[in-house]
Amino acid sequence: MNIDDIKNISVIGAGNMGHQISLHCAIKGYNVTCTDVSEKMLKKADDFVDTYLAGRVEKGKLTQDQAREARARICFTPDLETAVKDADFVIEAVLEVLDLKLKLFADIDKMAPPHAILATNSSAIVSSKIADATDRPEKVLNVHFFNPALVMKLVEVVQGPHVSDETARIAMALCDRLDKVSVHVKKEVSGFLLNRIFKVIGMEAQWMLEMGVASVEDIDKACVYGAGHPMGP
Ligand SMILES: NC(=O)c1ccc[n+]([C@@H]2O[C@H](COP(=O)([O-])OP(=O)(O)OC[C@H]3O[C@@H](n4cnc5c(N)ncnc54)[C@H](O)[C@@H]3O)[C@@H](O)[C@H]2O)c1
Structure with missing residues (x-):
């Protein structure tokens, strides 16, 4: 076929x-x-x-x-x-x-x-x-x-x-x-490709927030304007 x-x-x-x-x-x-x-x-x-x-x-x-x-x-x-x-x-x-x-x-x-x-x-x-x-x-x-x-x-x-x-x-x-x-x-991994990447970004964003590195708003801004993610991490 x-x-x-x-x-x-x-x-x-x-x-x-x-x-x-x-x-x-x-x-x-x-x-x-x-x-x-x-x-x-x-x-x-x-x-x-x-x-x-x-x-x-x-x-x-x-x-x-x-x-x-x-x-x-x-x-x-x-x-x-x-x-x-x-x-x-x-x-x-x-x-x-x-x-x-x-x-x-x-x-x-x-x-x-x-x-x-x-x-x-x-x-x-x-x-x-x-x-x-x-x-x-x-x-x-x-x-x-x-x-x-x-x-x-x-x-x-x-x-x-x-x-x-x-x-x-x-x-x-x-x-x-x-x-x-x-x-x-090529392998059946949980989250496939993109959701795995997003998961790591989300965890890193959470860690930076908890460590007081930046505010929620600024973490969002960095992802939206720096990485082109329309909705932040
Ligand atoms: N929503 C998302 O963001 C998204 C993104 C990618 C993949 N998916 C996947 O797509 C699939 C559907 O998600 P969704 O968000 O469209 O769900 P949904 O709840 O909006 O729609 C599911 C539809 O399936 C119908 N349905 C239930 N049993 C059925 C049957 N036996 N025969 C025919 N239709 C039946 C329901 O009536 C309903 O309309 C899921 O497996 C989900 O993991 C969802």
Whole structure:
């Protein structure tokens, strides 16, 4: 399989991450089906598509045609099987609960085409904890988008020991096509790459505060204006 075989993306979960990942993929030319157990979340995500696209047209970021085409490429369904039956790439973004993800991956494995790659957007549950719920562990990996997914460029592609090189390569190529910047995390470490770095920065900031080196405000200012961190440490 190669990147040109990826045409249909399924997103599981229409919450904070899922609705924006779905819309981003549709804007970038993919057919997207998003599913959620909550009809309310599906309706909210569907309404957001119209509001967001209209706003992009107003700001001159998308043409009317581009917005209309993106709208036509995205749909929402409460039915998991409908969502994944034609998927080439699945991105799971449901609640951060291992048992929920295990059940979901087992179900998706039965419903999605055998070639489909199954990614989890989880920030903390590594795919090696989920992969064995499927018969395709080599195709199960973490593809970690940042919040808000329509804006943030970084995506961490985490290749656990069970993940094939082909799967990791395609996931990274997909990030390129989505106009994201991907990083290849070669080991399943807690926090992946960026959150580990942030953790150390946070601990150092806390230490400096406790030692009376600088005020909260000045530590924030240093991070915002010196390091380009929009929200401080
Ligand atoms: N919020 C963040 O900043 C952030 C950033 C990166 C990654 N993540 C990861 O993304 C995932 C989702 O986080 P979120 O913030 O979008 O959560 P959220 O609570 O906003 O959304 C989760 C959605 O999953 C739905 N859901 C629950 N069970 C389901 C099922 N069986 N099938 C389909 N949908 C189901 C819920 O109805 C809800 O709409 C988590 O694994 C989290 O670790 C979150």
